[in-house]
Amino acid sequence: xxxxxxxxxxxxxxxxxxxxxxxxxxxxxxxxxxxxxxxxxxxxxxxxxxxxxxxxxxxxxxxxxxxxxxxxxxxxxxxxxxxxxxxxxxxxxxxxxxxxxxxxxxxxxxxxxxxxxxxxxxxxxxxxxxxxxxxxxxxxxxxxxxxxxxxxxxxxxxxxxxxxxxxxxxxxxxxxxxxxxxxxxxxxxxxxxxxxxxxxxxxxxxxxxxxxxxxxxxxxxxxxxxxxxxxxxxxxxxxxxxxxxxxxxxxxxxxxxxxxxxxxxxxxxxxxxxxxxxxxxxxxxxxxxxxxxxxxxxxxxxxxxxxxxxxxxxxxxxxxxxxxxxxxxxxxxxxxxxxxxxxxxxxxxxxxxxxxxxxxxxxxxxxxxxxx
Ligand code: GN1
Ligand code: MG
Numbered sequence: 001x002x003x004x005x006x007x008x009x010x011x012x013x014x015x016x017x018x019x020x021x022x023x024x025x026x027x028x029x030x031x032x033x034x035x036x037x038x039x040x041x042x043x044x045x046x047x048x049x050x051x052x053x054x055x056x057x058x059x060x061x062x063x064x065x066x067x068x069x070x071x072x073x074x075x076x077x078x079x080x081x082x083x084x085x086x087x088x089x090x091x092x093x094x095x096x097x098x099x100x101x102x103x104x105x106x107x108x109x110x111x112x113x114x115x116x117x118x119x120x121x122x123x124x125x126x127x128x129x130x131x132x133x134x135x136x137x138x139x140x141x142x143x144x145x146x147x148x149x150x151x152x153x154x155x156x157x158x159x160x161x162x163x164x165x166x167x168x169x170x171x172x173x174x175x176x177x178x179x180x181x182x183x184x185x186x187x188x189x190x191x192x193x194x195x196x197x198x199x200x201x202x203x204x205x206x207x208x209x210x211x212x213x214x215x216x217x218x219x220x221x222x223x224x225x226x227x228x229x230x231x232x233x234x235x236x237x238x239x240x241x242x243x244x245x246x247x248x249x250x251x252x253x254x255x256x257x258x259x260x261x262x263x264x265x266x267x268x269x270x271x272x273x274x275x276x277x278x279x280x281x282x283x284x285x286x287x288x289x290x291x292x293x294x295x296x297x298x299x300x301x302x303x304x305x306x307x308x309x310x311x312x313x314x315x316x317x318x319x320x321x322x323x324x325x326x327x328x329x330x331x332x333x334x335x336x337x338x339x340x341x342x343x344x345x346x347x348x349x350x351x352x353x354x355x356x357x358x359x360x361x362x363x364x365x366x367x368x369x370x371x372x
Contacts, residue, residue, distance in 0.1 A: 005033055005048065008110045011095045011102045015112065016044055026123060026223060027239065028329040029055050034115065045115035046093070050108050051101075051241070055328070059109040061154040062241055063100050066111075067092060068153065069215075069243050073144050087116050087228075088236050119226040119235055124264050129232050130222075131259045131282035137234030138220045138251050139290020145215040145243075146294055153215060153244045160218060160242060161250045163199025163313050167192075170320045179325035185338055188319055191345050198309050202247060202302065210298040216246035221258040221265075248295060252287050252303050253310030259283050260307075261347055266339045273343045275307075275350040280358055288365055300366045304358045308351045315344025 002021070009018045016037030024034035024047060031050040036043050051059045073089040082088060091114040095102040102110045125131045159165045174182055174189060182189065205211040217224070217237055224239040258265065260279040263272040284303070288295075321328045322337035331337055351358070 002031065002033065002050075004050070004104055004106075004108065004110075005035070008102060008104055009035060009037070009048065011097065011110075012046075012048075012093065012112050014096055015039060015046065015093055019043060021048065025121070030241070035112075045117065047113050047115050049111050049113075051111060053107075053109055056156055056241055058154070058156070059101060062156045063092075063111070065153045065156060065243055066240050067100060068148065068150060069145065069240060072148050073141075076144050086114065087119070090114070090116075090236065090238060090240065116226055116235060118229045120229045121223040121226060121238075123223050124261070125222060125259045125279060128278060128282040130227060131279045132286040133227055133232060133234040134222055134225045134259055135252075135255045135283040135286030136290040137225045137286075138217060138237055138255055139287040139292070140234070141217055141237040142214060142248060142251060142291045143294065148215055155244050156242055157244075160244070161246060161310070161313065162203075163309060163316075164203065166313050166316050166320070167196045167199055170316050170323070173320045173323040177323060179323060181323055181325075181338075184335075185319060185322060185341070188315075188338070188341050188345060191348075192312075192316055192319060195312055195348065198305070198312055201305060202249065202309060205298055205302065206247070210296075211247060211249070211302070212296070213245045214248055215243065216248060216251045218242035218244060218246050218250055218254075220251040220254040222255065223258075247306070248291060248299055249302055249306030250310055252291075253306035253308075254314075255283050255287065256280065256304075256307030256351075257311040257314060257344070257347065261343070263343065265343055266336060267343050268339055270342060270346045273346040273350070275347055275354060275358075277354060277357060277361075280354075281361055284361055284365055292366070295366075300362060303362050304351070304355055307358075308348055308355075311344050311347045311351065315341045315348065318344060 005021045016039035018037050020036040021033045024032045029052045033048045035046045035048045053059055056062050070090050077085045077088055092100050093112045219239055219242045225237055226235040228235050260275045262274055262276050267273055318337045318341035326337055
């Protein structure tokens with residue numbers, strides 16, 4: 001067991017006595033544990049997380065966002081008379097000191113949330129229903145937050161989806177080449193240099209006032225949504241650390257990136273990595289059913305571009321991390337970040353090859369959605 005978990009959970013003793021804790025999920029940033037604890041003669045499951053404070057440098061501000069967002073969604077569900085609230089929004093639990101974050105003796109930040117039973121996440125979509133349901137859930141998440149009161153949320157990672165800055169960071173990493181890996185990534189470097197223009201499109205539309213900044217999740221990869229284990233229906237969005245001001249297209253883009261591909265993010269056989277049109281169809285319908293009501297024409301026109309841009313950007317981030325010696329994303333093998341970068345760039349190519357047909361589907365469904 002992680003050396004801290006036992007000690008940390010003692011500060012959450014009002015939620016039970018620790019029985020078991022094991023690593024949980026496949027996130028690349030935080031450390032996550034599934035904890036079983038005895039409470040009132042019953043075993044209750046929790047998710048305990050150590051927030052990576054190199055990445056999230058202001059965990060307290062992050063938790064302010066987290067509580068505002070989950071509180072607002074909870075209120076909405078209550079107003080609607082929903083009977084399954086504890087499974088449709090994350091529930092943050094307080095430490096015995098009454099805080100939503102516990103800080104351990106080494107200065108690590110820990111958060112406890114209720115585990116949602118009979119739920120599952122998938123790393124690669126297994127069927128079209130999963131693609132549809134996940135996209136709908138993320139769309140719905142944005143829809144629930146359009147009227148969040150109390151002013152803008154904190155930027156938990158400034159410039160998180162700033163493509164031009166991400167590209168600059170890559171160029172600097174390439175120039176420095178501190179890990180001596182640039183030679184082994186020549187094809188990827190060239191690919192990125194010839195596609196960097198894609199990063200300029202959305203910032204221009206934002207500057208022209210054609211695309212609004214909304215409240216977005218910003219990490220809508222397929223395994224950040226819980227599905228009901230029995231019905232397969234979307235339950236709730238998880239991994240809320242990056243919920244902050246952003247573009248709807250970022251969220252749509254990251255579902256495209258992770259739910260339309262037939263292969264894992266780190267697949268080494270690139271022939272398996274493709275943007276599958278039937279999955280795109282399902283994701284598009286799902287997202288429009290969840291969020292379509294408030295997207296404007298420019299957003300709708302740029303949905304496909306959002307998918308391409310986010311996929312290119314995550315690929316850029318993997319490549320940058322590879323070049324700098326794997327400092328940011330957790331890696332489990334040599335070249336892991338390069339493998340991840342390759343799948344992303346292959347997906348960008350696959351999107352490019354099918355862009356016209358994707359755009360036709362957008363027009364077809366967006367129209368239907370408007371007249372519905
Ligand atoms: C990280 O934590 P996780 O694994 O859900 C990353 C995302 C990337 C993703 C790539 C805070 O998400 O931005 O898209 O890996 N989160 C952060 O798999 O950087
Ligand atoms: Mg995650």
